[in-house]
Amino acid sequence: MHPYRSHTCGALGAESVGQSVRLSGWVHRKRDHGGVLFIDLRDHYGMTQIVADVDSPALPLLEAARIESVVTIDGEVKARSAGTVNPNLSTGAIEVFARKAEVLSRAEELPLPVAGEQEYPEDIRLRYRFLDLRRETLHANIVKRTAIVRETRRRMEDIGFTEYSTPILTASSPEGARDFLVPSRIHPGKFFALPQAPQQYKQLLMVAGFDRYFQIAPCFRDEDPRADRLPGEFYQLDLEMSFVTQEEIWETMEPVMAGIFETFAEGRKVTPAGQFPRIPYAQAMLDYGTDKPDLRNPLVIRDVTSEFTASGFGLFEKIVGSGGVVRLIPAPGTAEKSRKFFDEMNDWARAEGHAGLGYATRKGGVFGGPIAKNHGDDKMAALWDSLGLGPDDGAFFAAGKADQAAKLAGQARVRVGEQLDLVELDAFRFCWIIDFPFYEWSDEDKKLDFAHNPFSMPQGGLEALESQDPQTIKAYQYDMVCNGYELASGSIRNQHPDLMVKAFELVGLSKQDVEDRFGGMYRAFQFGAPPHGGMAAGVDRMVMLLCGVQNLREITLFPMNQRAEDLLMGAPSPAEMKQLRELHIRVVEPPKG
Numbered sequence: 322m323h324p325y326r327s328h329t330c331g332a333l334g335a336e337s338v339g340q341s342v343r344l345s346g347w348v349h350r351k352r353d354h355g356g357v358l359f360i361d362l363r364d365h366y367g368m369t370q371i372v373a374d375v376d377s378p379a380l381p382l383l384e385a386a387r388i389e390s391v392v393t394i395d396g397e398v399k400a401r402s403a404g405t406v407n408p409n410l411s412t413g414a415i416e417v418f419a420r421k422a423e424v425l426s427r428a429e430e431l432p433l434p435v436a437g438e439q440e441y442p443e444d445i446r447l448r449y450r451f452l453d454l455r456r457e458t459l460h461a462n463i464v465k466r467t468a469i470v471r472e473t474r475r476r477m478e479d480i481g482f483t484e485y486s487t488p489i490l491t492a493s494s495p496e497g498a499r500d501f502l503v504p505s506r507i508h509p510g511k512f513f514a515l516p517q518a519p520q521q522y523k524q525l526l527m528v529a530g531f532d533r534y535f536q537i538a539p540c541f542r543d544e545d546p547r548a549d550r551l552p553g554e555f556y557q558l559d560l561e562m563s564f565v566t567q568e569e570i571w572e573t574m575e576p577v578m579a580g581i582f583e584t585f586a587e588g589r590k591v592t593p594a595g596q597f598p599r600i601p602y603a604q605a606m607l608d609y610g611t612d613k614p615d616l617r618n619p620l621v622i623r624d625v626t627s628e629f630t631a632s633g634f635g636l637f638e639k640i641v642g643s644g645g646v647v648r649l650i651p652a653p654g655t656a657e658k659s660r661k662f663f664d665e666m667n668d669w670a671r672a673e674g675h676a677g678l679g680y681a682t683r684k685g686g687v688f689g690g691p692i693a694k695n696h697g698d699d700k701m702a703a704l705w706d707s708l709g710l711g712p713d714d715g716a717f718f719a720a721g722k723a724d725q726a727a728k729l730a731g732q733a734r735v736r737v738g739e740q741l742d743l744v745e746l747d748a749f750r751f752c753w754i755i756d757f758p759f760y761e762w763s764d765e766d767k768k769l770d771f772a773h774n775p776f777s778m779p780q781g782g783l784e785a786l787e788s789q790d791p792q793t794i795k796a797y798q799y800d801m802v803c804n805g806y807e808l809a810s811g812s813i814r815n816q817h818p819d820l821m822v823k824a825f826e827l828v829g830l831s832k833q834d835v836e837d838r839f840g841g842m843y844r845a846f847q848f849g850a851p852p853h854g855g856m857a858a859g860v861d862r863m864v865m866l867l868c869g870v871q872n873l874r875e876i877t878l879f880p881m882n883q884r885a886e887d888l889l890m891g892a893p894s895p896a897e898m899k900q901l902r903e904l905h906i907r908v909v910e911p912p913k914g
Contacts, residue, residue, distance in 0.1 A: 325393055325425075331367020335414045337398045342417060344369060345393045345425065347455065348386055350436050358383055360419075361436075362394060365460075370407075370416040371396065379422035389428040389435055389452070395421035443874070448888040450879055462876045465585065466864045470537055472584055473558055473860070476577045482535040482560060487522035489539070490514075494521060494838075499543035501553075509905035515541035518857060520776065521842050523561040524814055527853040528845040535560040537860060551861065551873045552885035558809075558863075561855035567797050567813050570854055571597070571753060578801065578808070578858065582749050585867045590748040597801070598752040605754050610648070610731020612757075615805030616750035618738035622730045623649045625718075628704050634695040637679075640720045647720045648730040649708070652737050656684040656713035662740070663690070666717060669736065675729045679718035686712040735805070749866065751803050756780075759796040760827065769828050773798050776842075777812035778854075779824065786823045801858065804866060811856020818846045 325345040333342065346364035353359075360371040360383060371394055373380040379394070386392055396417040407413030432448075433441045435455045446453045454460060474484065493500045493514040500514040516522075518540050526534045538559040546552040562570060576594040583591045598616070605612050608621050626646045629637040637647055655662065663680045670678035681701065682689040688701045710716065717737065719729040738744045759779045761772040769791055777796040779785050785794050797813035815821050821843065822832045836843055864876045874880040881887050901908065 329366035330362055330364040330369045331411050333369055333398055333412050333415050333417070335400065338400045338415060340398045341395070342398055343393060343395050344371075344417065345391070347435075348388055348390050348392060348428075351383075351386075351388065353384070362392070362417075363455075367411055369412045370401075371419050372399075372416050373419040373422075377419050379419040382422045382424065383419065386422075386424055387428045387430070389431055389455070390424055391426040391428075393423045393425055394419050443882060444888060447874075447880065447882055450889045454878070459875060462864070462868045462870065463878060465868055466876055469581065469585060469864055469867060470860060472581055473577075473863075474537065476580055477535045477558070477560070480533075480573065480577070482533040483531070484536055485526060485531065485534050486536060487516070487519040487526075487538065489516065491516050491522075501541045501543050504904040504906055506904050517542050518557070519559050520774070521839070523559060523855060524776065524816075524842060524853065525845055527561055527563045527814075528816075528848070528850045532563045533560075534562075534855075538857075546881070546883050546885060551877060552881050555873075556860040558858040558860055559855070560857070561853060563851040563853045565813075565852070565854055567755075567799060567854060570811065570813075570856060571599070571799070574801070574809075574856065574858075575751075578751065581863065582803075582867065586749065588747070590745075592749065592751040599755050600752055601756040602754055602758065602795075603756070606727050610727045610729070610734060611805075612754050612800065613802050613805055613807050614752065614754075615735065615738075615744070616752055617745040617748055617804060618734065619743055620651055620734050620738050622734055623651075623708055625649045625704060625708075628700070629696070629720075632696050632700070634692050637692070637696075637718070637720055645721050646723050646726050647718055648726050650717040650719065650730055650733045650737055651708070651710060652680075652715040652717060652741065653711070653743075654713055654741070655682065655715035658682075658715070663715070663717075666733070666736065666740075670729060670733065673729075673732060675719075675725070676721065678729065678733055679720065680715060681718070682715045683710075683712060692718060749803055751801065751808075754800045754802055755798075756795045757798040757800075758792065759794040759798070759824075760791040762792060771828060772796070773810070774812050775824065775828075776814050776821075778815045779820075783817070783820050783823060786820065786827065791827050797854070799856070801856070806862050806866065807859075808862055808866075809856045809858035811854065813852070813854035816846050816850035816852060818843060821846065 322343055325343070327343045330344055330346045344362055346362045349361040349363040349368060351358065351360050357372065357374045358380060362369050362371050373383050383392070394417060396419040398415050399418055401414060401416055431452065433445050433452055435452060438456050438458055454463065490503060490513040493502070494517060498517060500517065503513040503515065505511045505513060519536060519538050523534055536559045538557055539554055540557055541554050544550060544552060562573070575597050579591055579594040602612055605614055607624060610622055624646065625648070626641055629641050629647050632638045641647060663682065666680065667678045679692050680690050681693040683705065688698055693701045705714070717733050719726045719733060721729070758772045759777065760769050763770040773796065777798045780795045780797060781789065799811055800807050801809035815824060822835050825835050861873050861876065865873055868876050870876060879887065879889060886892070
């Protein structure tokens, strides 16, 4: 027999009764029933109940073994009595009577429990991540992550894509975040950068004649952490195609993404391939107050600015008169809600940093609230009728500058949908957000800047760059959104050298700057570059959605904490003076206080 196991802890069933087996694993739980000891023995594959009584030579050793100790059990498989069968366990029809046991590794007192999966402080969970990863849900999430990546690779290969690996040490590139810099020992004073994305390399692959590229690519960005974005590194399904339009990219990737989600949806509905709505950016901002709309929420924001150009409600009339807007968020079926519901929504808006959230109620056709009182019943009734609102529907109003009103209305739409239980919880609803602006004005830098990927193709090409107001130019840029998360972003690329130079000139960079910063691509585009485009989908966010968790740390093996620290390995850590000398680097401490 194998020195450690004849079977795994998830392999035994009713057909195994009567067999002599050897199992190895961790002591998950112990239950002492007065002379009869029950142990749940756990390994990667499952759980088996072990029994030892006074007739078992293994009893004293197992009684002394601490939870999470690693043990080997020799014993006989027995059928459980009808009343003790556990239908929730794959091995629930049997148990193993222990005749011999050996402790392979003794566990000290645990800093956090493995069984039961109680809530526990994050710093403890991350410092002892090897214990945290033994917990059932997190362990299963990591296994599912691997299966999702495997399924992704299979689907990409099945439609003719080939995986190529691009460099990890590269040059700094403006991808919208800070680079992680790596000092060069051989070239004093110079630095490599870890790639924020394989953007330039995958475009160069298209120029080199590789038609359909993909990669499960590690990417590195020195960003502040949040629930849906880890500090440091993340992974994306990166892809690029030659001789394609953006419509062909959408048609190619919808079956891949929908298929992956259908495979792991576990009964939840998925938007079918070929039916992803395509929503222009401007419409998304108007209808949902965000370019990442959650389409499980049926509420649609309405612009009602024109209704308040001349109104008895002076506050809105003043806002509209000074160039502001008014947006309405429907609150269907709220006639039975008390005023407290509406007041609490206003309090929530103020807590979020907004001036407030106006509202109007309607019950049996009778309007209530200060907006309705001042605007007048006839005007309110006409407004309700024009929007298709019913006699028992209420509404919230967000007013102010266009961007502020859109933000508040978008947040209110989400909250109202949740408060009224309107959100479809058992579904994955996809859409494309398209026609993004190519440029935007940076109030911080007081200059024009790229709104998204600087390597995207502007709609209208060189003529648009030369004759159009830059802030009206749209890009062949698109995002795939699912349930309120940006799941992927992509574009048709700008492969013309002169067009590339002109695009960068509008943000203040010269032709020489382009040659210095993007010399590889600039040179490549002068030697026959095919039309090409692609996208990158966040693997971590895909897994997070499919596992039904709200934080990326719940689907990542060894994540950092909110302060970008690896508590398990003690990183980042000071470098030794010898290392700094070899790299020709001196540490400059930040000023104290």
